[in-house]
Amino acid sequence: MFKAVVTDLDGTLTDRRRRISTAAIEAIRDLVDAGIPVVLASGNTTCSLDILCKMIGTDGSIIGENGGVYRHRFDGKLQVAGRQDICREAYRRIEEHFAEEGKTLTLYSPENRFADIAFARTVSPAETAAIIADMPVRTIDTGFAIHLQYNGVSKGTALSELAALMGLVPDDFLAVGDSENDTEMIRRAGVGAVVGNAVPGPMAAAEYVAEKKYGEGFVEIVRKYRPYFRER
Ligand SMILES: O=C(O)COP(=O)(O)O
Ligand SMILES: [Mg+2]
Numbered sequence: 279m280f281k282a283v284v285t286d287l288d289g290t291l292t293d294r295r296r297r298i299s300t301a302a303i304e305a306i307r308d309l310v311d312a313g314i315p316v317v318l319a320s321g322n323t324t325c326s327l328d329i330l331c332k333m334i335g336t337d338g339s340i341i342g343e344n345g346g347v348y349r350h351r352f353d354g355k356l357q358v359a360g361r362q363d364i365c366r367e368a369y370r371r372i373e374e375h376f377a378e379e380g381k382t383l384t385l386y387s388p389e390n391r392f393a394d395i396a397f398a399r400t401v402s403p404a405e406t407a408a409i410i411a412d413m414p415v416r417t418i419d420t421g422f423a424i425h426l427q428y429n430g431v432s433k434g435t436a437l438s439e440l441a442a443l444m445g446l447v448p449d450d451f452l453a454v455g456d457s458e459n460d461t462e463m464i465r466r467a468g469v470g471a472v473v474g475n476a477v478p479g480p481m482a483a484a485e486y487v488a489e490k491k492y493g494e495g496f497v498e499i500v501r502k503y504r505p506y507f508r509e510r
Contacts, residue, residue: 286455299493345436346393360428434462
Protein backbone atom coordinates (compact mmCIF):
# COMPACT_ATOMS: atom_id res chain seq x y z
CA MET A 279 0.00 0.00 0.00
CA PHE A 280 1.18 3.51 -0.79
CA LYS A 281 0.53 6.45 1.49
CA ALA A 282 1.69 9.56 -0.40
CA VAL A 283 2.58 10.96 -3.81
CA VAL A 284 5.65 12.97 -4.76
CA THR A 285 5.47 14.63 -8.14
CA ASP A 286 7.66 16.71 -10.36
CA LEU A 287 6.20 19.93 -11.71
CA ASP A 288 7.56 21.14 -15.06
CA GLY A 289 6.95 18.65 -17.85
CA THR A 290 4.88 16.41 -15.54
CA LEU A 291 2.04 18.65 -14.33
CA THR A 292 2.74 21.24 -17.05
CA ASP A 293 3.23 21.09 -20.78
CA ARG A 294 6.37 22.05 -22.68
CA ARG A 295 5.43 25.73 -22.37
CA ARG A 296 4.90 25.43 -18.60
CA ARG A 297 1.11 25.75 -18.77
CA ILE A 298 -0.29 23.71 -15.88
CA SER A 299 -2.76 20.92 -16.67
CA THR A 300 -6.12 21.53 -15.01
CA ALA A 301 -6.79 17.77 -15.14
CA ALA A 302 -3.61 17.19 -13.11
CA ILE A 303 -4.76 19.76 -10.54
CA GLU A 304 -8.09 17.93 -10.23
CA ALA A 305 -6.26 14.62 -9.74
CA ILE A 306 -4.10 16.12 -6.97
CA ARG A 307 -7.17 17.60 -5.24
CA ASP A 308 -8.90 14.20 -5.30
CA LEU A 309 -5.86 12.64 -3.59
CA VAL A 310 -5.61 15.43 -1.00
CA ASP A 311 -9.36 15.19 -0.28
CA ALA A 312 -8.92 11.45 0.34
CA GLY A 313 -6.22 12.24 2.94
CA ILE A 314 -3.30 11.26 0.69
CA PRO A 315 -0.46 13.83 0.97
CA VAL A 316 0.93 15.14 -2.32
CA VAL A 317 4.44 16.64 -2.33
CA LEU A 318 5.54 18.91 -5.19
CA ALA A 319 9.20 18.17 -6.01
CA SER A 320 10.84 20.55 -8.43
CA GLY A 321 13.89 22.44 -9.57
CA ASN A 322 11.85 25.57 -8.91
CA THR A 323 12.20 27.88 -5.90
CA THR A 324 10.36 27.59 -2.59
CA CYS A 325 8.30 30.74 -3.22
CA SER A 326 7.01 29.59 -6.60
CA LEU A 327 6.11 26.19 -5.13
CA ASP A 328 4.36 27.85 -2.18
CA ILE A 329 1.98 29.72 -4.45
CA LEU A 330 1.22 26.56 -6.40
CA CYS A 331 0.61 24.53 -3.23
CA LYS A 332 -1.82 27.16 -1.95
CA MET A 333 -3.73 27.37 -5.20
CA ILE A 334 -3.81 23.64 -5.86
CA GLY A 335 -4.67 22.93 -2.24
CA THR A 336 -1.87 20.77 -0.82
CA ASP A 337 -0.50 21.05 2.73
CA GLY A 338 2.64 22.86 1.50
CA SER A 339 5.08 19.95 1.76
CA ILE A 340 7.69 20.58 -0.91
CA ILE A 341 11.05 19.67 -2.35
CA GLY A 342 12.60 22.59 -4.25
CA GLU A 343 15.85 23.44 -6.01
CA ASN A 344 16.28 19.80 -7.08
CA GLY A 345 16.46 18.60 -3.49
CA GLY A 346 18.46 21.57 -2.23
CA VAL A 347 15.53 22.65 -0.08
CA TYR A 348 12.61 20.76 1.43
CA ARG A 349 9.90 21.42 3.98
CA HIS A 350 7.06 19.54 5.68
CA ARG A 351 3.83 21.59 5.44
CA PHE A 352 3.61 25.36 5.12
CA ASP A 353 4.52 25.95 8.76
CA GLY A 354 7.53 23.60 8.79
CA LYS A 355 11.10 24.88 8.83
CA LEU A 356 12.74 25.13 5.43
CA GLN A 357 15.66 22.69 5.37
CA VAL A 358 18.61 23.58 3.16
CA ALA A 359 20.95 20.87 1.83
CA GLY A 360 24.16 21.08 -0.16
CA ARG A 361 26.63 23.91 -0.68
CA GLN A 362 25.45 26.91 -2.62
CA ASP A 363 28.83 28.62 -2.14
CA ILE A 364 30.52 25.86 -4.16
CA CYS A 365 27.76 25.96 -6.82
CA ARG A 366 28.33 29.73 -7.08
CA GLU A 367 32.05 29.18 -7.56
CA ALA A 368 31.27 26.68 -10.33
CA TYR A 369 28.91 29.18 -11.93
CA ARG A 370 31.58 31.90 -11.92
CA ARG A 371 33.93 29.61 -13.79
CA ILE A 372 31.21 28.71 -16.32
CA GLU A 373 30.29 32.37 -16.75
CA GLU A 374 33.93 33.32 -17.44
CA HIS A 375 34.35 30.50 -19.91
CA PHE A 376 31.32 31.50 -21.97
CA ALA A 377 32.14 35.21 -21.68
CA GLU A 378 35.35 34.48 -23.58
CA GLU A 379 33.13 33.19 -26.40
CA GLY A 380 31.00 36.34 -26.18
CA LYS A 381 28.05 34.53 -24.55
CA THR A 382 26.19 36.00 -21.57
CA LEU A 383 24.27 33.69 -19.25
CA THR A 384 20.87 34.42 -17.71
CA LEU A 385 20.38 33.38 -14.09
CA TYR A 386 16.93 32.25 -12.91
CA SER A 387 15.70 33.83 -9.65
CA PRO A 388 19.10 33.88 -7.87
CA GLU A 389 17.64 35.99 -5.04
CA ASN A 390 15.20 33.18 -4.16
CA ARG A 391 17.60 30.26 -4.25
CA PHE A 392 19.35 28.91 -1.14
CA ALA A 393 21.02 25.77 -2.47
CA ASP A 394 21.40 25.45 -6.23
CA ILE A 395 22.03 27.74 -9.20
CA ALA A 396 19.76 27.78 -12.24
CA PHE A 397 20.27 29.48 -15.60
CA ALA A 398 18.79 29.56 -19.09
CA ARG A 399 19.51 26.75 -21.56
CA THR A 400 21.31 29.05 -23.99
CA VAL A 401 24.55 27.04 -23.81
CA SER A 402 25.33 23.34 -24.12
CA PRO A 403 24.75 21.39 -20.85
CA ALA A 404 27.52 18.94 -21.85
CA GLU A 405 30.00 21.77 -22.42
CA THR A 406 28.93 23.31 -19.09
CA ALA A 407 29.58 20.02 -17.28
CA ALA A 408 33.02 19.71 -18.87
CA ILE A 409 34.08 23.16 -17.57
CA ILE A 410 33.50 22.09 -13.95
CA ALA A 411 34.41 18.41 -14.30
CA ASP A 412 36.92 18.63 -11.42
CA MET A 413 34.43 20.23 -9.00
CA PRO A 414 31.98 18.40 -6.67
CA VAL A 415 29.06 19.91 -8.59
CA ARG A 416 26.63 18.21 -10.96
CA THR A 417 25.21 19.89 -14.05
CA ILE A 418 21.54 18.99 -14.47
CA ASP A 419 19.58 19.66 -17.63
CA THR A 420 15.87 19.57 -16.78
CA GLY A 421 14.75 20.54 -20.25
CA PHE A 422 13.61 23.86 -18.77
CA ALA A 423 16.86 25.14 -17.23
CA ILE A 424 20.43 24.14 -16.47
CA HIS A 425 21.04 23.65 -12.73
CA LEU A 426 24.23 23.34 -10.73
CA GLN A 427 23.80 21.15 -7.67
CA TYR A 428 26.28 20.01 -5.04
CA ASN A 429 27.15 16.31 -5.47
CA GLY A 430 25.03 13.95 -3.42
CA VAL A 431 22.00 16.26 -3.27
CA SER A 432 18.94 15.30 -5.34
CA LYS A 433 15.18 15.07 -5.20
CA GLY A 434 15.87 11.48 -4.06
CA THR A 435 17.95 12.45 -1.00
CA ALA A 436 15.39 15.12 -0.12
CA LEU A 437 12.59 12.55 -0.44
CA SER A 438 14.27 10.33 2.18
CA GLU A 439 14.68 13.26 4.57
CA LEU A 440 11.22 14.71 4.00
CA ALA A 441 9.57 11.28 4.31
CA ALA A 442 11.10 10.97 7.80
CA LEU A 443 9.63 14.35 8.78
CA MET A 444 6.24 13.09 7.57
CA GLY A 445 6.56 9.88 9.61
CA LEU A 446 6.93 7.89 6.38
CA VAL A 447 9.65 6.13 4.36
CA PRO A 448 10.37 6.58 0.62
CA ASP A 449 8.79 3.17 -0.02
CA ASP A 450 5.43 4.68 0.98
CA PHE A 451 5.51 7.01 -2.04
CA LEU A 452 4.43 6.91 -5.64
CA ALA A 453 6.90 9.19 -7.47
CA VAL A 454 6.16 10.75 -10.85
CA GLY A 455 8.52 12.70 -13.10
CA ASP A 456 9.85 13.38 -16.58
CA SER A 457 13.50 14.50 -16.48
CA GLU A 458 17.03 13.71 -15.47
CA ASN A 459 16.47 15.48 -12.12
CA ASP A 460 13.73 12.96 -11.23
CA THR A 461 15.73 9.74 -11.65
CA GLU A 462 16.95 9.35 -8.03
CA MET A 463 13.49 10.14 -6.63
CA ILE A 464 11.91 7.58 -8.98
CA ARG A 465 14.48 4.96 -7.93
CA ARG A 466 14.02 5.61 -4.23
CA ALA A 467 10.22 5.68 -4.07
CA GLY A 468 8.08 2.57 -3.53
CA VAL A 469 7.03 2.87 -7.13
CA GLY A 470 8.30 5.26 -9.79
CA ALA A 471 6.45 6.27 -12.92
CA VAL A 472 7.12 8.71 -15.74
CA VAL A 473 4.88 10.64 -18.10
CA GLY A 474 5.06 9.73 -21.81
CA ASN A 475 7.32 12.69 -22.66
CA ALA A 476 10.06 11.59 -20.21
CA VAL A 477 13.72 11.43 -21.25
CA PRO A 478 15.55 8.03 -21.30
CA GLY A 479 17.24 8.25 -17.82
CA PRO A 480 14.13 8.43 -15.60
CA MET A 481 12.23 6.27 -18.08
CA ALA A 482 14.71 3.43 -17.55
CA ALA A 483 14.40 3.83 -13.76
CA ALA A 484 10.58 3.81 -13.78
CA GLU A 485 8.29 0.83 -13.23
CA TYR A 486 5.63 2.39 -15.40
CA VAL A 487 5.76 4.67 -18.43
CA ALA A 488 2.48 6.48 -19.14
CA GLU A 489 1.09 6.31 -22.64
CA LYS A 490 0.01 9.91 -22.36
CA LYS A 491 2.27 12.93 -22.07
CA TYR A 492 2.49 15.79 -19.54
CA GLY A 493 -0.56 16.36 -17.28
CA GLU A 494 -2.64 13.74 -19.05
CA GLY A 495 0.14 11.25 -18.32
CA PHE A 496 0.14 12.24 -14.65
CA VAL A 497 -3.64 11.65 -14.46
CA GLU A 498 -3.18 8.25 -16.15
CA ILE A 499 -0.53 7.26 -13.56
CA VAL A 500 -2.63 8.39 -10.59
CA ARG A 501 -5.62 6.40 -11.92
CA LYS A 502 -3.49 3.30 -12.40
CA TYR A 503 -2.08 3.32 -8.86
CA ARG A 504 -5.11 4.74 -7.02
CA PRO A 505 -6.35 1.29 -5.83
CA TYR A 506 -3.02 0.72 -4.05
CA PHE A 507 -3.31 3.74 -1.75
CA ARG A 508 -4.27 3.71 1.86
CA GLU A 509 -6.69 6.52 2.58
CA ARG A 510 -6.45 8.29 5.91
O1 LIG B 1 13.28 23.98 -12.53
C1 LIG B 1 13.44 23.28 -13.55
O2 LIG B 1 14.38 23.45 -14.33
C2 LIG B 1 12.49 22.17 -13.85
O3 LIG B 1 11.56 22.01 -12.82
P1 LIG B 1 10.91 20.59 -12.50
O4 LIG B 1 11.88 19.89 -11.61
O5 LIG B 1 9.62 20.95 -11.85
O6 LIG B 1 10.70 19.88 -13.79
MG1 LIG C 1 10.25 18.09 -14.79
